[in-house]
Amino acid sequence: MDYQRLIDWTDDHIVHSSGKVIIAFLLVTSVFAVGLGNVSTEAGTEQFASDIPANNALEAINDEFGSSFSEDTGTTQLVQRGDNVLTREELLHMLRAQERLQDKEDLRVSGTSSAASVVAQTLDPSATTVEEQIDAVESATPTQVRQAVRQNADNPAFTGTLSNDFNRKSASASATIGVVTHQVPGAGGGGGAGQSGSSPLTDIQLNSQRIVDTVGGDITVFGSGIVADEFGSVITDSLLIVTPAAVLFIVFFLVVAYRDLLDLLLGSFALLMAIIWTFGFLGLAGIPFSQMMIAVPPLLLAVGIDFGIHAINRYREDRQTGLGIDESMREATDQLLVAFFIVTGTTVIGFLSNLASDLAPIKDFGIVAAVGIIFTFLIFGVFLPAAKVWLDRRAEKYPIPVFSQSPLGAEGSRLGEVLRGGVVVAKYAPLAFLVVALVASAGAGWYAKDVDTSFTQEDFLPPEEVPGYLQNLPEPFAPDDYSVVATLNFLEEKFQTTQGGSVTIYYETPMERDTALEEIYRAGEDPPESFVSENRRADSQSIVTVIQSQAERDPEFRRLVQRNDLNGNGVPDQNLGKIYDYLLDSPAEDQAESYLSDDRRSTRVDYSVSADASQEEITQDGRMVADRFRGGAVATGSTIVFKAISDLIFESALISLGIALGATVIFLIFIYWVLEGLPSLGIVNTVPIAVAVAFVAGTMRFLNIPFNAFTATILSLTIGLGIDYSVHIVHRFIDERREYDLFTALDRTVRGTGGALAGSMLTTAFGIGVLVLALLSVLGQFGVLTALSIVYSFFASLLVLPSALVVWDRFVNDDPDVPMGHPNESTPRDDGAPSGQTVVTDGGRE
Incomplete structure (x- = not known):
């Protein structure tokens, strides 16, 4: 597969038609800007x-x-x-x-x-x-x-x-x-x-x-x-607080990373374009903006910042070697477009794995985030390089101020020395360190097995008390005065008795059948522990209790019930149609209609449950009682529905993780097979991600953060975002390894790519970390975990990946002191390249 022809074609347009590329992207931006006006909002728990x-x-x-x-x-x-x-x-x-x-x-x-x-x-x-x-x-x-x-x-x-x-x-x-x-x-x-x-x-x-x-x-x-x-206003207020804070952090770190006004403005404009494209797509596609979508802008900023810093940093590296504008950008995009494509592919896989969820908001989140990442790839892979070329040409002709153009992590810099830690370890004890890292990861994964799951209405509502530092913000950033959670807590405290709610059994059956009422009556005998009971009967409300209450007040109705009560337990066993007709013509009509459908083919039974019963106990006991009916009975109620959603959230997290991890490994093996003829690199590439995922899961338990509507995506998201760091290192390492010995290649990789990764990590970790300022506590938890996943992925890539690459190199290349493809090098033990693909042999590239 001659992918280089496509890259060369793209390079030509970036370098020789930069003005046309810029205009084309601006036109597309104007189209998506129209879609911004069509974005609708959807909030609350009903969507789940x-x-x-x-x-x-x-x-x-x-x-x-x-x-x-x-x-x-x-x-x-x-x-x-x-x-x-x-x-x-x-x-x-x-x-x-x-x-x-x-x-x-x-x-x-x-x-x-x-x-x-x-x-x-x-x-x-x-x-x-x-x-x-x-x-x-x-x-x-x-x-x-x-x-x-x-x-x-x-x-x-x-x-x-x-x-x-x-x-x-x-x-x-x-x-x-x-x-x-x-x-x-x-x-x-x-x-x-x-x-x-x-x-x-x-x-x-x-x-x-x-x-x-x-x-x-x-x-x-x-x-x-x-x-x-409040469901709706908390979205607006959170965005008003989080977005400016994220912009401040991002601009600060971009200033440090770029150290040049033009590059800062260009990178920031490209980020804005990515947001416009993504949310314009949201409006054009008719996908509503929900609370989960608040996390999309920080995620796009995370990947966009990474791409931008890498593009500018690699371009600067090549400029420092004496190459001109066109040649430097060709060299940079020639390498980075491949790396960006791999990162985009794995990140999209991570987000699209959420399509396996049965919860519509999580699916929508996965789709929008995946589309946004593709847009980000196009903008930072094509538009930003073209705009950089266009600007630099004019900077040479006109007195446009240009500041520092040195790359991050350059040789001799303090940052470059700090980043070499993983290389030093890899040089002396790679296998031992790799074993320790994997054992520690397994321990973190085992520790995380008891992570809880949660889904409550309060997750989507602002807190009872807004922190003082947010209340003191000036307009329009100061949040509204919220009362719902405080009122809910007050009602629970002041009006709750031993009954903590109810379970409702929805029973579809011909209600004029002789045994219908007896079934309802018998179902309340010997109730489970979470049900409120007296004399071994569940406290309930149903058409049976309505009949009994009316019989106590109405002598004529009481005689009718007694004539049709064959076993003398107060529940009629025959002529139920007449019983219902009388009841619906009595003062108890409204009560009867609350428990008997108009067509008399379904009914409901409400059971009181204990205040101290858990969601799981109530759900299990409700389903057990529903099984006592003769089929067609379903246990329901807000508690049971929320428990079902909670179970789906946990199931979604595990399934999405499995799909994301498996699909990512397959994708990386395939892409390195096609691009480099080295499929085993795909497995090496996932080692630091496995470490990061395990530590993120362990951190969730340690910080007592459950899987909820937001954090359910965090593990697959860690794969999608974290793979970014390892892909850049692996792809850069292979390029360097073609020309240098093993440890020189590693050192050049970590100094060059590591500097850009460090800038990207700090910018995105703080940019996403500002979600802790959001009014939704679950969004804050999501921000903390996402920031930690980025930090873990960065350190795993810089510390663990070098050792994994050294171990890999020992199996694939016989002599670490000879560059890959050197005439003295023996045939690598990694094959399987498709027909026509360049492979590494003992005599060089063929």
């Missing part, structure tokens, strides 16, 4: 839950059961706090909030309820409107209010809205929740376990908070619209 069976069941439940799940109805919670929210003054604050919300037509309020309303109607049973309820409380004395509170101490409709510290004797509670119902199309649609980054209730609830703030008292508006708003 699609196509998961448990979530599909949950959506089916929300579609099929009861008016409370109507797609045209949404609710807002009014969370009231205070020393005692049941005082006359605090009750009036809540009632006035309800009144003012009802009076605003654009809020589309169809009804309100609260503990204050219950107290008011106890004081005046005729007070059916909020205005009348306000009058009833205003005209009552504090003593009368306390008496009304005590009268409702056994009323679930009242106590269910109060915090756990409700005290009957003192008629006090520190918190209560009022509910406002809105008639809004689509407000109750969807309804899976996930929360999305958009909601028809967002504007309503934001406006509601502004109105509630006018009535006094400590009342917080809370609901799906508020959550959706």
Whole structure:
């Protein structure tokens, strides 16, 4: 395969048609810039839950059961706090909030309820409107209010809205929740376990908070619209904080790396082009920008900076030998285009391995990152060299200031001496050091086997308290005031009892079948440990409990149930159609519709679970109970859906790692076979990456960072980014080894390429590390791990790879003191080059 013809063709255009190349790239940039305006956003957890069976069941439940799940109805919670929210003054604050919300037509309020309303109607049973309820409380004395509170101490409709510290004797509670119902199309649609980054209730609830703030008292508006708003705003705020910080770090290190104003501006412009191309593609392809996409710009900067520094550094090396502009750039691109292609191939493989995931956002992330890396290769492999040639020609004709043009790590520099550490070790104890490195890596991998997995709604929300150094940032960088996590934590603390949530069984079966209700009843016997139970029966709500409750209140219905209850356990066994007909014509109609579908071919059963039960215990126990039904039953609920996503995240991490590692090895073996006739170099190339991956995984456990929606990609990403460092060293080493003995070639490689790698490592590690400033903690974890993966890959390439190359050279070349291809050199023991490919023989290149 004569790949050199393609490289020569590219070299010719870079050198002789640099102006045309620049114009072509600028035209393409303008096309992608149009796509920037089409970029949409998608936030929250809902995007991860699609196509998961448990979530599909949950959506089916929300579609099929009861008016409370109507797609045209949404609710807002009014969370009231205070020393005692049941005082006359605090009750009036809540009632006035309800009144003012009802009076605003654009809020589309169809009804309100609260503990204050219950107290008011106890004081005046005729007070059916909020205005009348306000009058009833205003005209009552504090003593009368306390008496009304005590009268409702056994009323679930009242106590269910109060915090756990409700005290009957003192008629006090520190918190209560009022509910406002809105008639809004689509407000109750969807309804899976996930929360999305958009909601028809967002504007309503934001406006509601502004109105509630006018009535006094400590009342917080809370609901799906508020959550959706913070899901979306945290992306914007994170980008506003992270992007400038990344730019500052990157510019600082680029100044150190380039030490020339023109090169700095050129490199920075090329980075900007890579971002425009990638996100323009995002808009043109219709892929939404999610929280995971926040990590794409730093990744593109990481690879782009590396390519840019290598291109400029290698060009400078050749200029220092006395070559002119054209000859130097030809020499540089002749070597670097191959290296860039290999790096791009392995990096793309690393990102595309995420297509094996069953989670759509991770797939989208892999696609966009892979496309972005290809764009980066084109921009830094073709555009930047062409622009560099064009600028340098004009610098010779016009008085354009040019500063330092010396390469990083040049011979005699302090950096060059520091970088030689791995060469010194490789010279005296390569095999021993390689064994130690691999054993240490195996130990780190074994230590990492207990890395946890996690997926929660809070992962995608800003923290309860924004750090002070971020709060003090000037506009527009200062983040918004966030309340969702604080409110969620408050609700959990104040309203949680021994019941920590629920598991729902979605059961598709003909519900008029005689044994249908008996199956539901028997499924609750001898419940598993995570289920709340009494007298060895699970605490549950179902069509069975609705029938039993109605039978207690309605003598006629009770007699109907008894006539059709063959075993006397209170559960009818025949004529179930008549039972349902009666129930749906009774005051219990709404309750019945919440547990029985319109076509009577499916039902739901809600089981209460313990607050201290783990996600895994709840999921296992829920599935065990579902198996007690006669097929067609699915355990669901937010806990089970999130556990399913968590399992998929872990599975994705392992599968992506396996695919990335395997495909990378195959690709490198093939590419070195085609390019150099030395396929075994592909295996040597992956040694430092295996070390880096093992240490990244070990670091995750050591720092207690779980696999989550972001970090699930970190291992395959380490391969994709980390291979960059080893590829540059291996490819440069082979070029040098053709002309020099083993250790001279290693020394020249590490001094030349190592300097560029050091600059790239520092720039990208700090550039990506700024993700720790993001408002999302999981994004900060991703930034830390990505920066560490780059650092580990750099040191593994500079310390471990030289020893691996020495060991490899001993097997492939008989004499380390003779260059590869020298007439005195024996035939290398590495063959397999395809027909027509240049191979190394005992007489030289043939």
